[in-house]
Amino acid sequence: MKISEIAEILGAESLTGEEYYDLDIKSACGSDMMSDVLAFHKEEGMLLTGLVNLQVVRTAQMMDIRCIVFVRGKRPDDSILELAKDNDITVLCTKDRLFGACGKLYCAGMPE
Amino acid sequence: MEQTSAITHSVMLDADKCKGCTTCIRHCPSEAIRVRGGLARITSEKCIDCGECIRVCPNHAKRAVYDELEELSKYEYRIALPAPTLYGQFNNLESVDYVLVGLLRCGFNAVFEVSKAAEIVSGYTRRLLKEGRAKTPIISSACPAVIRIIRSRFPYLCSYVLPVKSPMQLAASLARHEAMEKTGLPSEKIGVFFISPCPAKVTDVHYPIGLEKSDVDGVISISAIYKPLLAEMNKLKDPDIISESGLLGINWAVSGGESSGLMQERYLAADGVDNVMKVLDELENKRLPPLDFIELNACPGGCVGGPSTVENPFIAKARIQMLRKDLPFYKNDYPEKGFGDITLDWNDELAYRPVDAAGTDMATALERLSRIESLKEEFPGLDCGACGAPTCEALARDIVEGHAGKGDCLFFLKKSLEYIFADTKGNAVSMTDENGGLK
Amino acid sequence: MPDNVLTLHYDIEGNDFTSAGEASGDVKRKLRMLGISPNTIRKLAVAMYEGEINQVIHANGGHIDVEITPQLIKIVLSDEGPGIPDVEAAMSEGFSTATEEIHNMGFGAGMGLPNMKKYSDTFELETEVGKGTVITMTVNIE
Numbered sequence: 001m002k003i004s005e006i007a008e009i010l011g012a013e014s015l016t017g018e019e020y021y022d023l024d025i026k027s028a029c030g031s032d033m034m035s036d037v038l039a040f041h042k043e044e045g046m047l048l049t050g051l052v053n054l055q056v057v058r059t060a061q062m063m064d065i066r067c068i069v070f071v072r073g074k075r076p077d078d079s080i081l082e083l084a085k086d087n088d089i090t091v092l093c094t095k096d097r098l099f100g101a102c103g104k105l106y107c108a109g110m111p112e
Numbered sequence: 113m114e115q116t117s118a119i120t121h122s123v124m125l126d127a128d129k130c131k132g133c134t135t136c137i138r139h140c141p142s143e144a145i146r147v148r149g150g151l152a153r154i155t156s157e158k159c160i161d162c163g164e165c166i167r168v169c170p171n172h173a174k175r176a177v178y179d180e181l182e183e184l185s186k187y188e189y190r191i192a193l194p195a196p197t198l199y200g201q202f203n204n205l206e207s208v209d210y211v212l213v214g215l216l217r218c219g220f221n222a223v224f225e226v227s228k229a230a231e232i233v234s235g236y237t238r239r240l241l242k243e244g245r246a247k248t249p250i251i252s253s254a255c256p257a258v259i260r261i262i263r264s265r266f267p268y269l270c271s272y273v274l275p276v277k278s279p280m281q282l283a284a285s286l287a288r289h290e291a292m293e294k295t296g297l298p299s300e301k302i303g304v305f306f307i308s309p310c311p312a313k314v315t316d317v318h319y320p321i322g323l324e325k326s327d328v329d330g331v332i333s334i335s336a337i338y339k340p341l342l343a344e345m346n347k348l349k350d351p352d353i354i355s356e357s358g359l360l361g362i363n364w365a366v367s368g369g370e371s372s373g374l375m376q377e378r379y380l381a382a383d384g385v386d387n388v389m390k391v392l393d394e395l396e397n398k399r400l401p402p403l404d405f406i407e408l409n410a411c412p413g414g415c416v417g418g419p420s421t422v423e424n425p426f427i428a429k430a431r432i433q434m435l436r437k438d439l440p441f442y443k444n445d446y447p448e449k450g451f452g453d454i455t456l457d458w459n460d461e462l463a464y465r466p467v468d469a470a471g472t473d474m475a476t477a478l479e480r481l482s483r484i485e486s487l488k489e490e491f492p493g494l495d496c497g498a499c500g501a502p503t504c505e506a507l508a509r510d511i512v513e514g515h516a517g518k519g520d521c522l523f524f525l526k527k528s529l530e531y532i533f534a535d536t537k538g539n540a541v542s543m544t545d546e547n548g549g550l551k
Numbered sequence: 552m553p554d555n556v557l558t559l560h561y562d563i564e565g566n567d568f569t570s571a572g573e574a575s576g577d578v579k580r581k582l583r584m585l586g587i588s589p590n591t592i593r594k595l596a597v598a599m600y601e602g603e604i605n606q607v608i609h610a611n612g613g614h615i616d617v618e619i620t621p622q623l624i625k626i627v628l629s630d631e632g633p634g635i636p637d638v639e640a641a642m643s644e645g646f647s648t649a650t651e652e653i654h655n656m657g658f659g660a661g662m663g664l665p666n667m668k669k670y671s672d673t674f675e676l677e678t679e680v681g682k683g684t685v686i687t688m689t690v691n692i693e
Contacts, residue, residue, distance in 0.1 A: 038519040038528055043511055055532045062528040063518060267589030396579075396593070397572055397600045470584040474621045474692075475555055477585045482557045 001025050001110055003067050003090050006046070007103050010094040012069060016081050017090030023066055028110050030102040034059045048105075050098050052076050057083045066090065069100045116316035121159035122177045122314035123166060125152055129173035129364045130277055134163040134172065134497040141385045142261070142467075146510065147500035157467050160260035161312035162353055162385045162410045163419030165236070175422055176311030179330035181337065184219050187303025187329070189295050191287045192220040193280060196227040196357075196365040197309040197415040198334055199435055200428030202342065208362070208435065213351035215307075217344040218337065223354070224287035226306070227361030228444050230279035234360060234373030235446035237274065241374065247272055249395075249403040250457075252370055254278045256316035257410035258388055259462065263321070266392050269463040272406075275322060275458035279364060280306050280313060284327035285454045309418025310411065322458030333420040339439050360442035366429050371407045379405040384412040470509075484508045492523045557581070557619040563603055565611030574615055575600040585619070588693045595624055595690045598670040601663045602628040602686060608653055609633065610684065623672070624690045634680040642676075643670065 004021040007014060014021075027045040031037055037047060037059050046067035047060055052074045060068050061083075067090040070076060075093055076084075085093045094101055106112075132150035137143075144158035145165060152165075152173070166174045168551060184190050192215040199208055202363035212223045233254075240246040253259055253274040262269050277285070284304045291302045308331045317328045363369030367383035380403055382391045388408045393407070411417035416432070417425035446456070470484070471477030484505065499520040501507040510516035518524050530542060559581070561574035579596045599615070606613035611634025635641045644665045647654075648690040668674045671688035678684040 034532060038525055040517060040519070042514055042517050058532040058534070061530070062524075062531060265583065267583075268593045270589075393572075393576060397575065397596060464589055466583060466586065468584050469586045471586070472587060474587075478555050478557050478619065478621060481581060481584060485557065485559070 001105075001108070003046075003092075005045075005108075006067065006069070006105065006110075007092055009108050010069065010091040010092065010101055012094040015076070015091040015093055016085045017088065020066065020090045023090075025067060025110070027112060028102070028105055029065075029112075030098055032098070037063060037065075048098060048101050052080070054080055054083060056080070057087070057089065058085055058092065060084075060089055061087045067092065069094055069101060071096055071101050078105065120315065120319055121154070121156055121161050122311040122318075123154060123159060123161055123163065124175055124177050125154060126173045126175055127151055129171045131171050131173070132500075133170065135168050135499065137502045138495075138497050139168045140502065141214055141389060143262070143506055145502075146506075146515075147497075148515075156354040158264075160257050160264070160410075161310070161315045162257040163310055163312070164385060166311075166419040169408055176314065176333065178308070178311070178333040178336060178420070179305070181219070181332060181340070183330045183332075184303060186476065188301040189291055189297055190220045190303045190305065191222045191224055191291055192216075192305055192307055193224050193226050193283045193287060193328070194307045195280070195309055195313075195334070195415060195475075196225075196230070196362045196432070197421060198307050198426065199362060200365060200416050200432045201334060201338060201421060201423045202345065202431070205431065205435060207353075207438075208352075208355040208357075209351045209353050210345045210348055211341070212354050213397070214345035215337075215340050215349055217347075218340050220305070222287070222291060224283050224290070225355065225357045225361065226279045226283045227357035227364060229283035229286060229361075230364040230370070231357055231361040231373070231442045231444035232446050233276060233279050233282060233456065234370070234442070235444070236276060237405075238274075238374055239446055240274075246274065249401070249406045250274045252405070252407045253322070253458075253462075254322065254364070254370060255406075255409050255411075255415075256312040257385070258312070258408045259321055260312075261385075261389065261410075262392065263462050263465050264467045266396055267466070268396050269392060270462040270464050273462040275334055275461045276456050277323065277458065278316070279361075280316070280328065281320065281323060282345060282454075282456060286451065288327045289451075289454060303329045305332050306336060307332055309334050309415050309421045311420065314412070316493060321401075322462065323459065324459060334418070334474065335420050335422050338422050356443055357359050357439075358442035358444070359436035361444065362432060362436060362439070363430055365415045367409050368407065369414065371405055375460045376404065378403050379407060381407040381409075383409040383414050383417070385410045393484050483512050487511060487518070489522050490518065490524060494523070496522075498522050555621055557617075559619075561615040561617075562607045563612045563615060565607060567607060567612075569681075571604055571607045573598055575603050580646065581619070582624070587654060591624075591693050593632055594670045595626075598667045598688055598690065599626050601666045601670075602626065602688070605663050606630050606632070608649055620635040621692065623692055626671075626686075626688045626690075628686040629689075630685075631683040634682055634684055635676075635678045636680050638676060638678060665690075 005025050025046045027042050032051045037074040047065045050071050069092045073095045102107045130151050132147045134147050136152050137145045142158045142160050144153050144155045215223050251272045306328050314331045317326045320326045360373045368381040371379040371381045413425035418429040470480045487508035488505050493504050495503040499507050582592045610630035613630030616627045640646050642664050672691045673689045675687045
């Protein structure tokens with residue numbers, strides 16, 4: 001699923017990395033626990049989370065995650081966006097809650 | 113034994129005993145085992161039934177799937193095919209006849225020595241060599257584990273494999289034919305059972321290579337028949353002399369035995385799966401040396417080292433040496449006129465069957481291999497096995513195939529945690545103090 | 552990472568006969584994973600193995616760069632060894648400058664360079680006495 005489609009399904013606003021909208025995302029993971037992301041995340045995926053701090057981007061960076069969606073309308077500060085930008089990670093922001101956002105993507109065919 | 117078409121190997125896991133210790137994954141020569149969720153899992157297509165994991169598992173959680181002795185009752189007339197390795201399992205054995213007559217008292221109506229068929233195979237091979245009908249060096253086809261290694265990894269060597277029935281397969285065909293003539297029974301009422309030192313022979317019966325169908329109906333392990341057989345043998349005094357093989361056939365139990373049956377020196381014999389792989393690599397890399405015959409056995413010492421034997425292979429070998437002393441060199445040969453309908457030849461030569469393709473087409477495979485190479489760089493290269501894969505490269509491959517994640521690597525996990533929880537300036541914090549303890 | 556090209560690099564130790572052949576073994580394994588035909592694998596394995604052994608015997612080691620594309624496999628063997636004074640002689644079958652000791656180990660039959668040329672589809676050799684040798688070979692994928 002392309003990042004552009006994900007943004008549309010979630011009615012999400014792009015905060016950085018719109019140039020990667022055509023990138024194909026093969027799996028998704030939703031969690032506020034970065035340790036879960038480290039333990040369960042597979043290749044070429046995205047992360048949906050309600051946690052907003054620098055550690056989220058660093059986790060994404062370590063796991064080759066190409067797209068982060070912050071839920072419940074949470075907006076990261078500039079230092080977070082900058083780190084994401086440096087690492088070619090697209091950051092989206094949606095008003096949906098974590099459960100709802102995951103549900104919408106899952107129903108649209110996004111694999112675990 | 114229940115076997116679905118998907119299960120093409122005969123080594124299984126006993127999940128209750130497995131502790132997920134990773135010993136087996138590092139010893140498996142075909143990298144067929146992974147520890148996932150605390151349990152060892154064997155990939156069917158990659159397993160070559162060599163039995164290494166059975167040998168090394170400290171918890172005895174790997175076992176070979178054989179037929180039970182109860183299977184005998186399904187048949188009206190039952191024939192035992194003892195592998196010559198069986199003779200090396202008993203202390204102070206005066207003659208092979210004790211074993212053969214003992215088997216007749218364990219529920220079998222007849223015995224047909226595999227060593228007898230071995231002498232015929234040797235004779236046939238000598239003839240092929242003499243007539244120049246085989247591509248040299250001939251690689252022996254007697255060990256099914258070796259054949260599986262060659263057909264999946266050594267494409268160039270496939271055509272050198274002797275396209276001739278193994279002594280077990282030939283013994284079964286001859287024994288069945290003899291029994292049908294003698295009893296007048298139809299084939300399906302005759303049960304032919306191989307007494308085996310290894311699980312590779314079980315697979316070779318269910319999925320024979322080079323043949324459409326095996327004449328063996330069931331395979332019983334040496335370790336399963338050992339006790340009841342020994343009890344019968346102990347009751348015997350001066351058993352009838354029924355053995356029909358010489359020392360050449362019995363010698364097949366030991367590495368180098370098959371080669372000595374060719375009665376010439378231009379041969380190489382290697383045993384133990386690691387040594388076998390090294391020899392095959394050498395053969396494929398270099399031009400082949402001026403040899404006529406290459407004998408390869410996956411088990412250390414030859415079949416006496418099989419995982420389903422009861423005796424130490426070196427002791428078994430010494431006992432076989434002792435047994436040979438009064439025997440003639442050989443008693444059987446390939447007859448000039450052959451065996452009528454029973455042929456020794458395989459239907460086809462060995463076909464290359466790769467199991468480790470990275471993708472269905474070249475472009476996908478190249479892309480995947482590139483990703484495996486770059487992922488590998490992120491791991492420490494220690495091949496510690498803690499992730500459940502035998503090597504860092506195998507983990508990288510599992511990740512690319514979607515079976516694992518980078519977080520399975522403990523080193524990567526620690527590095528990640530240190531980076532993720534680095535201070536705001538991005539300086540990594542160490543999670544451990546100078547003594548290696550957790551902070 | 553460019554699409555559809557796999558590049559591999561190996562450093563070869565000089566005079567280390569125990570690990571000689573490891574690099575060609577690794578490439579052979581990867582070609583198998585790519586599903587390349589047995590015949591192509593064999594050609595490449597022999598050509599690269601001979602080059603690797605040459606670096607071990609004559610050049611005190613060297614480097615091997617391998618590039619695999621869907622169409623061909625390119626191997627560049629480079630070393631800072633003694634160079635080859637008489638290329639024409641070295642390219643003829645049976646010509647060998649290997650020592651008795653190396654002959655005793657079963658190498659140095661004078662088939663190294665001829666075999667590399669024979670088993671590859673293109674073969675280029677640049678050498679300078681005292682500076683080193685660079686051999687570029689390609690094997691087409693059938």
